[in-house]
Amino acid sequence: MLHERRILVGVSGGIAAYKTVYLVRRLIEQGAEVRVMMTASALEFVGRQSFAAITGHHPATGLFGADSVSPHTELAQWAEAVVVAPATANTLAKAAHGISDDLVSTTLLATTAPMLFAPAMHTEMWENAATRRNVAALEADGHSMVGPASGTLAGGDTGPGRMAEPEEILQALDRLLAGRLSGIRVLVTAGGTREPIDPVRFVGNRSSGKMGFAIAQEAAACGADVTLVSSATRPAPTGVALIEVETAEEMAKSVAKLASEAEVVVMAAAVADFRPVDAAGTKLRRSEGIPELQLEPTPDILAGLAAMEQPPYLVGFAAETGSIDRAVEKARTKGVDVIVANDVTAEGSGFGSDTNQVALIDRRGTVDRWPLLSKREVARRLCDFLADQLQGRTGDG
Numbered sequence: 001m002l003h004e005r006r007i008l009v010g011v012s013g014g015i016a017a018y019k020t021v022y023l024v025r026r027l028i029e030q031g032a033e034v035r036v037m038m039t040a041s042a043l044e045f046v047g048r049q050s051f052a053a054i055t056g057h058h059p060a061t062g063l064f065g066a067d068s069v070s071p072h073t074e075l076a077q078w079a080e081a082v083v084v085a086p087a088t089a090n091t092l093a094k095a096a097h098g099i100s101d102d103l104v105s106t107t108l109l110a111t112t113a114p115m116l117f118a119p120a121m122h123t124e125m126w127e128n129a130a131t132r133r134n135v136a137a138l139e140a141d142g143h144s145m146v147g148p149a150s151g152t153l154a155g156g157d158t159g160p161g162r163m164a165e166p167e168e169i170l171q172a173l174d175r176l177l178a179g180r181l182s183g184i185r186v187l188v189t190a191g192g193t194r195e196p197i198d199p200v201r202f203v204g205n206r207s208s209g210k211m212g213f214a215i216a217q218e219a220a221a222c223g224a225d226v227t228l229v230s231s232a233t234r235p236a237p238t239g240v241a242l243i244e245v246e247t248a249e250e251m252a253k254s255v256a257k258l259a260s261e262a263e264v265v266v267m268a269a270a271v272a273d274f275r276p277v278d279a280a281g282t283k284l285r286r287s288e289g290i291p292e293l294q295l296e297p298t299p300d301i302l303a304g305l306a307a308m309e310q311p312p313y314l315v316g317f318a319a320e321t322g323s324i325d326r327a328v329e330k331a332r333t334k335g336v337d338v339i340v341a342n343d344v345t346a347e348g349s350g351f352g353s354d355t356n357q358v359a360l361i362d363r364r365g366t367v368d369r370w371p372l373l374s375k376r377e378v379a380r381r382l383c384d385f386l387a388d389q390l391q392g393r394t395g396d397g
């Protein structure tokens with residue numbers, strides 16, 4: 001679960017910071033990409049070089065004078081999850097109240113990534129009513145806590161307040177990342193539909209289904225309950241219910257049956273817009289002369305979903321050849337919540353490729369261009385985006 005995940009580790013000033021060095025090493029061993037940010041007090045406990053040597057990146061320690069002009073927003077946007085370990089009473093208090101007076105607290109305020117706090121402090125501080133209130137506020141905001149455990153504290157005292165062990169923090173992080181779409185029912189479509197001309201020939205397109213399968217896989221990894229309606233023949237990703245279809249009509253029927261149960265529908269399939277009017281019952285022969293294909297429109301599945309009384313959150317895809325201006329228009333007119341647009345003729349994008357360069361366009365036509373990424377990474381970011389959007393929906397009531 002942590003493989004290739006972008007994890008931001010915030011270190012605040014407690015003796016447990018020495019254990020965070022090992023936590024970071026374990027994260028790296030699991031294949032995570034890690035960046036570290038440290039408060040001024042953390043620097044009194046561990047040196048920046050320890051983290052630099054393990055992660056290959058200098059830890060960020062200040063808002064000013066760094067290479068980046070805006071280190072807090074860069075880190076905040078980069079992170080898929082943030083772990084604050086150790087989280088001192090002061091850092092918890094600042095995070096709970098939105099105080100942003102140094103790099104760590106400002107980044108915590110700037111990120112939309114889920115946060116995990118591993119508190120570490122003396123028992124009296126942990127049990128103090130102010131800390132109780134701050135922890136409750138952070139939990140109410142949707143953030144998670146791991147620990148503290150009971151044990152030996154700084155100065156030889158014992159009691160609750162000792163930072164959770166690195167392995168326990170890793171497990172909590174795993175659960176955090178796995179659960180972002182937990183309990184959400186997601187319906188994904190994938191592949192290019194095939195519209196029969198006769199029993200052996202069809203009108204089709206070049207879609208491989210890779211993008212839709214990656215989305216189904218990542219949504220399931222985030223805890224969603226995923227059904228994938230596919231016209232591409234590929235093995236079902238782990239934990240995903242696969243329904244195989246061939247034509248736009250079959251896909252439309254399956255989607256119509258399942259959509260009212262889904263909170264999110266991702267239409268990644270390249271659905272044929274036209275199909276032959278009458279498929280021949282037997283193979284057309286060359287000797288019979290050149291057949292004349294008459295085409296008729298297929299059902300517009302997205303339009304059907306958008307017309308539902310209570311439509312699920314709708315993600316449409318737009319494969320364009322050239323500019324994405326038409327996709328912006330579609331985002332405005334199709335009744336979907338967001339369109340994922342890509343230029344299938346651009347290098348590294350489109351059918352069959354393992355990478356994709358997409359832009360997310362919302363109903364207002366706001367365009368968010370993503371860099372060239374693996375399809376898996378696009379799928380992950382899309383799942384993060386969906387988790388944020390759904391949280392917004394629930395929050396709005």
Ligand code: C5P
Pocket residue numbers: 248267268269270271272273298299300301302303315316317318319330
């Ligand atoms: O307008 P365009 O065909 O480019 O829109 C593409 C989006 O519409 C994709 O999300 C595709 O899955 C969906 N679509 C559909 N029904 C069709 C054709 C496309 O839902 N008949």
